[in-house]
Amino acid sequence: MERPLTQHITFPPLGLRQYEAVGGYQAARKAIRHMTPQEVTAVVKESNLKGRGGAGFSTGMKWSFVPMDVSGPKYLVANADEMEPGTFKDRWLLEGNPHQLIEGMIVSAFAIQATESFVFLRWAYKTAAAEVRKAIAEAYEAGYLGQDILGSGYSLEMHLHTGVGRYMCGEETALLNSLEGKRATPRAKPPFPQVSGLFGKPTIVNNVETLSCIPHIINKGAMWFQSLSHTADGGTKIYGVSGKVNKPGAWELPMGVTVRELIEEHAGGMKNGYRFRGALPGGASTDFLVEEHMEVKMDFAGVAAAGSRLGTGTMVVLDDRTCPVGFVHNLEHFFAQESCGFCTPCREGLPWTEKLLWAIEQGQGRDEDLALLASHAALLGPGNTFCALAPGAMEPLQSALKYFRDDFERHIKEKKCPYGDHIH
Amino acid sequence: MLTTSEKEQIEKEIRQVPLKKAACIEALKIVQQHRRWVSDEGIRDVADILEMSPEEVDSVATFYNLIFRQPVGRHIILLCDSISCYVMGFRDLHRQLVNLLNIQYGQTTPDGRFTLLPNPCLGTCDHAPALMVDNDLYRDLAPDALENILAKYT
Numbered sequence A: 001m002e003r004p005l006t007q008h009i010t011f012p013p014l015g016l017r018q019y020e021a022v023g024g025y026q027a028a029r030k031a032i033r034h035m036t037p038q039e040v041t042a043v044v045k046e047s048n049l050k051g052r053g054g055a056g057f058s059t060g061m062k063w064s065f066v067p068m069d070v071s072g073p074k075y076l077v078a079n080a081d082e083m084e085p086g087t088f089k090d091r092w093l094l095e096g097n098p099h100q101l102i103e104g105m106i107v108s109a110f111a112i113q114a115t116e117s118f119v120f121l122r123w124a125y126k127t128a129a130a131e132v133r134k135a136i137a138e139a140y141e142a143g144y145l146g147q148d149i150l151g152s153g154y155s156l157e158m159h160l161h162t163g164v165g166r167y168m169c170g171e172e173t174a175l176l177n178s179l180e181g182k183r184a185t186p187r188a189k190p191p192f193p194q195v196s197g198l199f200g201k202p203t204i205v206n207n208v209e210t211l212s213c214i215p216h217i218i219n220k221g222a223m224w225f226q227s228l229s230h231t232a233d234g235g236t237k238i239y240g241v242s243g244k245v246n247k248p249g250a251w252e253l254p255m256g257v258t259v260r261e262l263i264e265e266h267a268g269g270m271k272n273g274y275r276f277r278g279a280l281p282g283g284a285s286t287d288f289l290v291e292e293h294m295e296v297k298m299d300f301a302g303v304a305a306a307g308s309r310l311g312t313g314t315m316v317v318l319d320d321r322t323c324p325v326g327f328v329h330n331l332e333h334f335f336a337q338e339s340c341g342f343c344t345p346c347r348e349g350l351p352w353t354e355k356l357l358w359a360i361e362q363g364q365g366r367d368e369d370l371a372l373l374a375s376h377a378a379l380l381g382p383g384n385t386f387c388a389l390a391p392g393a394m395e396p397l398q399s400a401l402k403y404f405r406d407d408f409e410r411h412i413k414e415k416k417c418p419y420g421d422h423i424h
Numbered sequence B: 001m002l003t004t005s006e007k008e009q010i011e012k013e014i015r016q017v018p019l020k021k022a023a024c025i026e027a028l029k030i031v032q033q034h035r036r037w038v039s040d041e042g043i044r045d046v047a048d049i050l051e052m053s054p055e056e057v058d059s060v061a062t063f064y065n066l067i068f069r070q071p072v073g074r075h076i077i078l079l080c081d082s083i084s085c086y087v088m089g090f091r092d093l094h095r096q097l098v099n100l101l102n103i104q105y106g107q108t109t110p111d112g113r114f115t116l117l118p119n120p121c122l123g124t125c126d127h128a129p130a131l132m133v134d135n136d137l138y139r140d141l142a143p144d145a146l147e148n149i150l151a152k153y154t
Ligand SMILES: Cc1cc2nc3c(=O)[nH]c(=O)nc-3n(C[C@H](O)[C@H](O)[C@H](O)COP(=O)(O)O)c2cc1C
Pocket: A050, A051, A052, A053, A054, A055, A056, A057, A059, A079, A080, A081, A082, A083, A084, A167, A168, A169, A170, A171, A172, A173, A205, A206, A207, A208, A210, A211, A387, A388, A389
């Protein structure tokens, strides 16, 4: 089985010469020297690569919305914020093979004819920051960045920006505000960033894993990329599992492996003494999947059909000895804290939700609280808030109310947490 | 008052962006690098150099979790309190840290050595629970490992 994204991951990562020795920067050479920007975009579109940042939008399609005939700068941004709880795939790519990301950025920037690019990296990723900084410097030195790349006439600058900590910085329009030195609040769409983004100029924001796929698509073609997958969504996917499993970790696998394969085979099954109760398939802002979903294929359509989202593809497992109410309370605490406060339903609704869950967890819940939680789940759902943070926050809650209702009811009836320990 | 070195670094950032204001976060980072935190005076100084109002600069500074508007200790402990670390027992780490340091979240030890802060997912959930001290990441932690870790930081 081919693992293009991770086959050359090492710690410390390959330096530029070593990366070149395993075929690195061939895609950049090929694209810049022998392809037109339109051809690059067409191949990526045909490969059926869907964004790995969570929303799963076709990457080539997104690029094709950039107006190519405007004057002035265009921008490409690598979204390396990765603050979604339970998600740790981009860290692996950043620390293990930063040149792959940079090469992906060069090719992507060429496709939209961007002249400036940024890696937006979160504060806590210190090792990644050092490796990316080093790799960018090496790429400049070798002539893959800067003026007149490889004598082609194409020029691209690349900067590393380290964030100052806020989940909202991952939302693409909030990220642009943050790059402009402002609070990371989201922007109204339209206009979309592809048309009016950073400093009002056309901008593409792509996830680290998405960008890391690009050199391989250019080298080996759209059909090859599609053939890596078990399903209609092209490529491999970096999946991960954390929680009470025997071998927590991340693996590059064909797109579309089943939940069972991930948990039982790759993660080595549940730890002795623990039973599987459910999992968030793609980070904190996805609905629970449960026992009946073991055969669900982990691609965008498969997980959606099961009532959840593939999200980041990194799964958090809930076991039978962890309280589902405490689990969801922890998630809502995170979302309430990280709400940017820009729109009222989210600013007011999330702390309320958190308080209700905390009361239930501590045995002070009332019968009517479950209906109240359900109404929050609806009122903060899609369409009622300015951005996707609040609807994302409601996904684990609404599905917990559905699948673990007994647990909520027991807390209220017995006036205590049946699982014990809840001191924070 | 900004030092010459702070000023020079900020000026350099200003030259890289199309609008002075756009250097706001970078300027705050520079001040914090030099002084560990950003005081009201620091906010006013940054506002002056960027031709912004102090309120505007403060609204940016207070938005971000890791710009400190209060004095912090010599070492910052960021304890991951997100979901995988929750499942894997970050609360036991928290209890042990509170025991060892005798401070709550947001507080600094009286000797100015440590500030303890909760932090969202450190992106190492497969090695939960985890925490960072300054630039160092510690993973797969058990509470009894904490004493030795803290001892490394004077
Ligand atoms: C609150 C919030 C946080 C997000 N955080 C991230 C993130 O850390 N990294 C990321 O790549 N995408 C994140 N996204 C998704 C981005 O908005 C955007 O869809 C993505 O970066 C696009 O890249 P892609 O097309 O390659 O997936 C977040 C979205 C929301 C609503």
